[in-house]
Amino acid sequence: MASAVAVVVATLLISFVLFFVAPRDPVGAVCGAKCPPERAAEIAASLHLDDPVPSQFGQYAWGIVAGRTITSGGTTVECAVPCLGYSYKLGQPVTALIADAAPVTFSIVLGAALVYLVVGVANGVVAARRRGSALDRLTVGGTLVLSSVPYFVVALVFALYVAGRVLPPSQYTSPLASPLGWASGLLAAWITLGLVNAAAYTRYSRASMIEALGEDFVRTARGKGISERRVVYRHALRAALGPVTTIFGIDLAAQLTGAIFTERIFGLPGLGTLTLNAFAQNDMPVIMGSVLVGAVLLVTLNLAVDLMYTVLDPRVRLG
Amino acid sequence: MEPVARVRAQTPETGSPTRIALRRLRRDPTALLCAGTVLFFVLVAVFAPLLAALAGQDPLTHHFELIDDGTSLPLVGMTPEHWFGVEPRLGRDLFARWAFGARPSLLVAAVATTVSTLVGVTVGLVAGFVGGRVDRVLSWLVDLVLSLPYLLFAIATPATLMAVVGLTPDDAEPSVVSEIRFYSLIIVLSTFGWAGLARLIRGEVLSLREREFIAAARVLGVPTRRVLTRELLPNLVAPIVVSVSMALPGYVVAEAGLTFLGVGLTEPTPSWGVTIASAVSAYESVPHYLWIPVLSVTALVLALSLLGDAVRDAFDPKTRR
Numbered sequence: 001m002a003s004a005v006a007v008v009v010a011t012l013l014i015s016f017v018l019f020f021v022a023p024r025d026p027v028g029a030v031c032g033a034k035c036p037p038e039r040a041a042e043i044a045a046s047l048h049l050d051d052p053v054p055s056q057f058g059q060y061a062w063g064i065v066a067g068r069t070i071t072s073g074g075t076t077v078e079c080a081v082p083c084l085g086y087s088y089k090l091g092q093p094v095t096a097l098i099a100d101a102a103p104v105t106f107s108i109v110l111g112a113a114l115v116y117l118v119v120g121v122a123n124g125v126v127a128a129r130r131r132g133s134a135l136d137r138l139t140v141g142g143t144l145v146l147s148s149v150p151y152f153v154v155a156l157v158f159a160l161y162v163a164g165r166v167l168p169p170s171q172y173t174s175p176l177a178s179p180l181g182w183a184s185g186l187l188a189a190w191i192t193l194g195l196v197n198a199a200a201y202t203r204y205s206r207a208s209m210i211e212a213l214g215e216d217f218v219r220t221a222r223g224k225g226i227s228e229r230r231v232v233y234r235h236a237l238r239a240a241l242g243p244v245t246t247i248f249g250i251d252l253a254a255q256l257t258g259a260i261f262t263e264r265i266f267g268l269p270g271l272g273t274l275t276l277n278a279f280a281q282n283d284m285p286v287i288m289g290s291v292l293v294g295a296v297l298l299v300t301l302n303l304a305v306d307l308m309y310t311v312l313d314p315r316v317r318l319g
Numbered sequence: 320m321e322p323v324a325r326v327r328a329q330t331p332e333t334g335s336p337t338r339i340a341l342r343r344l345r346r347d348p349t350a351l352l353c354a355g356t357v358l359f360f361v362l363v364a365v366f367a368p369l370l371a372a373l374a375g376q377d378p379l380t381h382h383f384e385l386i387d388d389g390t391s392l393p394l395v396g397m398t399p400e401h402w403f404g405v406e407p408r409l410g411r412d413l414f415a416r417w418a419f420g421a422r423p424s425l426l427v428a429a430v431a432t433t434v435s436t437l438v439g440v441t442v443g444l445v446a447g448f449v450g451g452r453v454d455r456v457l458s459w460l461v462d463l464v465l466s467l468p469y470l471l472f473a474i475a476t477p478a479t480l481m482a483v484v485g486l487t488p489d490d491a492e493p494s495v496v497s498e499i500r501f502y503s504l505i506i507v508l509s510t511f512g513w514a515g516l517a518r519l520i521r522g523e524v525l526s527l528r529e530r531e532f533i534a535a536a537r538v539l540g541v542p543t544r545r546v547l548t549r550e551l552l553p554n555l556v557a558p559i560v561v562s563v564s565m566a567l568p569g570y571v572v573a574e575a576g577l578t579f580l581g582v583g584l585t586e587p588t589p590s591w592g593v594t595i596a597s598a599v600s601a602y603e604s605v606p607h608y609l610w611i612p613v614l615s616v617t618a619l620v621l622a623l624s625l626l627g628d629a630v631r632d633a634f635d636p637k638t639r640r
Contacts, residue, residue, distance in 0.1 A: 003459070150576060152572075153617050160609075257470065258468065272470075279582055282478060284478065
């Protein structure tokens with residue numbers, strides 16, 4: 001817990017130094033090279049860039065927990081809690097931009113998770129039960145090759161040749177407005193991200209299942225005369241899923257901050273696309289906000305996985 | 320150590336772990352095929368100017384006479400003058416751009432692997448051997464790096480680096496921007512690459528430092544630096560080689576991927592990532608424009624990762640036959 005907080009504070013410091021202390025001209029970095037002098041002065045005053053550095057950092061950090069007011073183009077903008085800064089390029093608080101993009105990323109990642117968990121675990125169980133067969137060797141070889149091919153290449157081929165032809169064209173509609181439009185627009189992205197990750201989950205669950213099937217309790221269950229189906233799915237699978245759950249938690253956290261390739265290639269306006277567009281326009285406050293939100297998300301989810309693990313496996317205690 | 324070596328002499332596989340691994344690799348057809356593929360791309364990258372000269376082309380000259388004015392698509396396919404055809408719009412020679420495009424992938428991967436391996440091994444050795452407060456600080460640093468969102472920092476770093484040198488994308492020369500991006504790629508990949516290896520090495524050192532030969536060396540009064548480099552390091556060859564062989568394909572993908580996203584190298588530098596990104600808009604009319612760099616980067620990465628797997632198996636004592 002303490003280390004998670006330390007990581008968040010360290011990220012806050014790193015991003016602050018990267019964006020406000022390191023640049024030769026912080027106003028130029030925020031506003032651009034052709035920034036009119038009066039606008040530059042306004043930004044400098046609004047962000048207190050003439051104050052000492054520790055005081056600037058204090059104001060930035062305080063803005064996140066208490067909000068702050070920012071002046072832009074003569075009008076005063078109330079930057080509500082948690083204030084991550086203000087995009088002078090887009091004329092919106094960074095928090096609002098991130099709040100708009102977050103549902104897209106969450107939709108992509110959670111839908112894909114469903115695909116790879118179902119496909120991966122099912123494949124892994126089948127391969128483990130027929131260990132050594134041609135089907136097993138094909139599965140293992142196939143997943144090895146698939147996970148060695150660069151992800152952006154697979155996604156690109158899918159986006160160009162499958163989405164819009166075999167599958168509906170990729171786009172984002174709010175699930176509240178049209179649940180069907182939401183699902184069909186994201187289907188291509190789900191299948192791509194899902195199938196590529198399913199390769200890894202096939203290997204995890206195959207290895208984990210082979211180990212579980214060799215355990216004494218499985219032999220006991222078979223000896224008691226329980227049906228093979230029940231032994232595999234009730235007894236062995238339940239034990240085999242433990243390690244898979246842990247990896248899933250870590251992967252989910254990584255994907256929420258790293259679905260950038262999927263979003264860019266399928267043209268979905270999530271957090272990754274927001275950050276890439278901000279990069280293209282040199283919109284520093286947005287990049288800084290995304291980095292911070294990404295770090296907090298990653299740390300929180302990793303902590304949640306650790307806590308979950310103590311619930312799933314009572315032998316584990318957090319140190 | 321001597322008697323142990325003599326007992327081992329009766330088993331079929333003898334010599335240091337490195338020598339055993341090399342012998343096993345020489346007998347592995349997959350490893351040889353993959354090594355051949357990697358060597359092919361390394362030669363293409365090294366001799367890119369020669370290959371381009373052989374074809375009589377260079378990667379930067381525009382050939383507007385070969386471009387249709389209306390559609391801006393090339394009028395020629397693969398010809399004896401332009402082996403892979405020309406690019407839509409600017410008409411630059413695709414064979415020369417492909418040959419030169421192999422360079423950044425391999426160069427970035429090689430430099431990033433070298434830097435992250437050196438830093439990772441040093442930090443792991445020091446943290447594991449010195450222990451105490453030094454270990455706590457270094458381990459915390461490793462945890463910090465491993466829990467940061469790498470892709471987001473990969474986007475933030477080039478933007479910041481531009482601001483640090485006082486440039487904005489609007490007024491900087493494209494070649495200067497591309498050079499800054501090159502360094503930023505290496506900084507990002509090295510910064511996020513060393514931590515995993517450092518953790519691995521630290522663990523190995525923790526178990527090795529309690530062994531008799533280390534205790535003997537210390538009793539003999541061997542200086543710490545010598546213990547680290549002469550006693551510990553030779554025992555860490557296997558994890559280091561394995562980690563390098565796994566890191567290389569990762570960095571090749573990272574370079575191509577980040578460049579494809581537009582946060583890596585930029586025009587006019589020839590790079591497979593740049594070509595793939597611009598070929599997406601013409602993938603139906605000029606398929607080879609997209610497919611040549613896509614297949615090249617896939618073949619290189621596939622060969623590197625399968626070679627990495629073979630290296631890991633060759634060093635793994637459990638798979639000794």
